Amino acid sequence: MKKVLLDSISQVISAGILVILGFISMFTYSQITDKPFKTVFKDSITFQFPTYVIILIILGFILITSVVSYLRSNSVSSEVKYLKRKIKAFTSDDYRFTYNDIGLLCRYSVSYNNYTGKPFIHNLKLYCNKHTPPMEMFDGDCNVNRCDNRNADINEFSVQRHLESDIIHRWEEYDKKQKKGS
Known part of the structure; x- marks a missing residue:
């Protein structure tokens, strides 16, 4: 039960982080191009970005998710290794x-x-x-x-x-x- 709850909470947090990153990228793009944020937000909803911006957003997303998954796997793997070692010490x-x-x-x-x-x-x-x-x-x-x-x-x-x-x-x-x- 705890694991299911933690997994759903982490998914909600991840979605929230992605939304915040989207707003940050829209704000940054509006500052770089001197367009009002409202126009950039409207363009993002209707997907009226230049191709290079879409490619940069996809590459940034891939980079961020790979770094987060790498960091998460390293932190979890040490806990999993410790638990496996502990289980082996008791069950062998x-x-x-x-x-x-x-x-x-x-x-x-x-x-x-x-x-x-x-x-x-x-x-x-x-x-x-x-x-x-x-x-x-x-x-x-x-x-x-x-x-x-x-x-x-x-x-x-x-x-x-x-x-x-x-x-x-x-x-x-x-x-x-x-x-x-x-």
Whole structure:
């Protein structure tokens, strides 16, 4: 929603700038040719300019738009590069988190949500860490009969929310660390 709003606002601003540039060019032309502004304005509406003036206006428009687009692409590309580097730093690894007090090992992956602009967890798997190797848990319970986590009834949704909170906190701290390093 923000992006759509910003795009439409930038289009209105661009149209306004073009109108202002048109008035400036008409005023400049009226000063150069000693014609009244009213006559130049009337000529511009009816397209009664000499050919060389039309060619100069087109070349000026092309020059201005190319400079603006070049400047815009350079400023946006550095932000995009930073965001891609940040996303790669968070999504390239598989994460592990251990709750030592209950013997729970969590393995999960992180992806980036373009809509919210935040990372999120997927492929969360819970393992009972009281065995070697750790055993995968189903429905929040260990499937080994004599294990303490046999009837643990761990809420996977709560674990996921806790881990996502940690990831989002690290996501926000990443910017602070990068600013200190700069």
